[in-house]
Amino acid sequence: MKPLRIAINGYGRIGRCLVRALFESGPRQLQLVAINEPAELKTIAHLTRYDSTFGRFSKPVDEVEDGLLIDGELVRVCGETNVSKLPWGELDIDVVLECSGTFSSRREAEQHLQAGAKRLIFSHPAESEDDVDATIVYGINHRELSGEERILSTGSCTTNCVVPVLDVLRHHLDIEAGMLNTIHSAMNDQPVIDAYHHTDLRKTRSAIQSIIPVDTGLARGIGRFFPCLLGRLESTAIRVPTVNVSAVNLTLTVAQHTDAATVNALIEQAAVQAGAVLGITEEPLASCDFLRDPRSGIVDAGQTRVANGHLVKLLVWFDNEWAYSNRMLDVCEHIQTLDDDIARALVNN
């Protein structure tokens, strides 16, 4: 089986987390071939070795002439901001993982394809459904991929967290309406102390001093997966002064009469089937305890409440960096099996 050849565009929190997840989470049929990031090579190497959130990287990282040697594997590093000059054709790149947060339209994605990459996956929701061939939440709809899709998105970390939970509740309890409130760790689009921000006045405020409401398209993103929920959900988000791990507070009205024990039992049953994607815990944990948890969402059973038989409230934890990076790699691995099937079918014909 030929490994899928990957390039990472934008080597920030998600880009670096992808590298750690790839090298530290067991063997996968994926090969990291290149990284494109405007920063200097020595800084890229330093931030690969050391991470304030995840600690020291367990694998050796050496600087070489045009890249990094990670655990003995050569990874070409470019610092190219002109996408048309990226060497994706020369390097035979199967998938670009677009993690710069700078691009989100089909037109921009196509520039990577014109540079020679076979596919591109956005690490965030695309601007509109027309900008991608598919938006994939691994574990929910990845099996719908045919292998022909060229521009994909793996949605947002919050979409990956709540979609598996909503899938269970809509099947068993009939969701009528809901409010989703994301409690998200600080991100690099916020300043450490007050600074100018050009689109959101709240993002001018210091990330380490305040709880900050921010915009979110979570409800809209979920509507793309479950059209039956379009117009029935609303979402809000606040950023809090922690560095990683987040949670979503789901408050839903459901048609079926239920109680907290039943809701938890439904999630537990689904978690067994869903494997790595969905979890539930009865332990009295705090956000730090979910650091490096690879599951997309973990329901906190002790926080489940039901009022009047129809108003359900759940708290779902997720490591917004680690779980999401693992899901991007899961999607790549699935694409690799599809490519392999297509290649085998061609040989047999």
Ligand SMILES: NC(=O)c1ccc[n+]([C@@H]2O[C@H](COP(=O)([O-])OP(=O)(O)OC[C@H]3O[C@@H](n4cnc5c(N)ncnc54)[C@H](OP(=O)(O)O)[C@@H]3O)[C@@H](O)[C@H]2O)c1
């Ligand atoms: N962090 C999370 O929890 C999380 C989870 C899921 C999805 N995401 C999504 O993933 C994307 C990246 O988020 P992040 O948190 O990793 O952001 P980040 O830490 O700011 O990383 C982005 C990186 O891309 C670089 N970059 C900027 N323009 C570039 C270009 N034209 N070509 C190549 N690299 C470029 C940036 O360099 P400079 O700093 O020099 O500009 C930075 O190093 C966003 O769309 C975000 O919504 C984030």
